[in-house]
Amino acid sequence: MLTPSEAQYVTPEQLCIGLYIHLDLGWMDHPFTFSSFKIKNQQQINTIRKLKLKRVRYDQALSDVEPMLIENSPPPPVIVEELDAEEEAILAGKKARIDQLKTIQNDIARVEQAFVRSVDAVRSITRNVYSRPAEAYADTNALINQMLKSLVENGDVLIHAMGNQLGEDLYFHSLNVTVLSLMLAKSLDFSNADMQDLGMAAMLHDIGKNDIPHKILAKTDPLTKAEQTIVEQHSEIGVAVAKKMGLSNAALLAILQHHEYVDGSGYPRHLTGDKMSPISRVLSIVNTYDNLCNPGHGLAGLTPAEALSRMFAKRRAQFDDEMLKSFIKGLGVYPPGSIVRLSNDFVGLVLCVNATNPMKPDVLIYDADTPKNEAVILHLADEADIKITKSLRVAELSPEAHAYLNPRKHVTYSLDSKEKPRPR
Incomplete structure (x- = not known):
């Protein structure tokens, strides 16, 4: 422009x-x-x-x-006089958009506060798994029950992308995988018992990495064959740790199998899909997705849209097909954290996706004519004439748009099932 x-x-x-x-x-x-x-x-x-x-x-x-x-x-x-009424309606609509902006900003702040509390809980769990396993189990169980209560009892599920400052790599991944696994399980009509087992397994699936040398986990160059063998031991180590905590057999099995793929190319047992439990197949999909987006240790991840595209186009044989389709449908073509171009040529950052209407997310708009602290957040479900036309890489943003949107270095998710009316 x-x-x-x-x-x-x-x-x-x-x-x-x-x-x-x-x-x-x-x-x-x-x-x-x-x-x-x-x-x-x-x-x-x-x-x-x-x-x-x-x-x-x-x-x-x-x-x-x-x-x-x-x-x-x-x-x-x-x-004529009728125009005054029309103008009043337009101004009323603008006020509704301003109120909507405040509502969305408040929602984001509330969800981010809840996310910080979850980070604190996961930090405590990780610290206590060896010294106080029973306490760690109780804390994990309480956190999962809280998520399930919100997920099962309330209305639409909103998936938010969190800000850069709200957590640490160690805890990002566990929370991401738990949130997205429960979202997928809900869409697949899993029982409450299966969702409880899945939540426990998802939160603790990488707990065995505490026993893997940090210099190996932090390595940015390709692992040697010997190093890869050591890393692959974390699944079985995690089972041993989680067993001492008192996890169910179903949750232990999912921890063991979270790196298995339905085509037999995973580890540690090279199982095919018929030998994997349903919650293991869910965990495999979500763990892969988050590792593609957030590889950790300063490595550049794929955009959420790129990760889903790669999983579907190039790695589809590794996943349960129906589960993968449900996962993509739930996150949408443009998941939270995606940089997108709109049909009116504006660029924005996807903040939040409603699982029942994933093609119409909430988008933070870059507008050079609007101060950053007054940035417009569009609820696309209320904008019939505006749609997303494509996903962009962060590198495609101008320096001004990058500074304005502040795209997340890590894409981190949180659930929000609070039912609330949207201004129309």
Whole structure:
């Protein structure tokens, strides 16, 4: 988009449908969703003229038409009383969007606070598994029960991408895998007992890595064959630790099998799908996904969309097909943490996905005309004319957009099943 110094301007009388304009006003000072947009109808023109701007900036490259010539332009339309009612409705809609923005911001803050509490709980569990296994079991069980209560009893499941500052690598992965495993299990109609076993296994699936030398786990170069053999022992070590805690046989089996694949290419037993338990097959999918997104130790991960695409297009034979399809459907084509381009050419960061409507997430919008602290968060389910057109890599962002959106170094998820009305 052109900067004000490079732009062309027209008078309000020259505005016409198809012209792409920029309103040089604060977002709170006009009734439109965006400060930059293509004019779609006469009502928008009438509203812009009421803003009493002496000139309006436009972008010729993004416009479908040329501005109207003054000598050929019709006189401004007569604004009758009905227009006042329409304008009031538009302004009411803007107020609803402002209220919606505050609601979403409050929701995000609330979920992030809950996430921090979960991080603290996982930190305590990890610290106590050897010295106080019974206490670690009780704490894990309480955390899973809390998640299940929210997941099973409440309404739509929202998957949030958390901020960079809210956790540590050691605990990110356990929470991610637990949250997404429970989401997938719910979509597959698992019983409460199976979801409890899955949650316990997901939270503790990598507990055996505590006994693997850190220098091996932290290595960024490819592992040697001997090092890989050592790393693969963490599944069986984890079973031994979890058994002392008192986990069920089903949960122990899932910990053992979380690196198995249905085509027999996994470890430690090279099992095929018919030899894997259902909760093990779920855990295998989710663990793989999160490892692709968040490999840890400073390594660059795939975007969420890229990870799902790779799993489906290149590694599909390794996973239970129906479970993988359900997982992709639940996260959506553009999972939380994705950088996306919208149909109006704006770029944004997907913050939250509703599992029942994954193609219409909440998106934080980069708009150079809007201060960062007033950034627009669009609830796309309420925006019939705007949709996501493609996923972008972080490297494709301009420096300004990167600083504005602050894309997550790690993609970390949290559940929110609080039912709440959305402004319409």
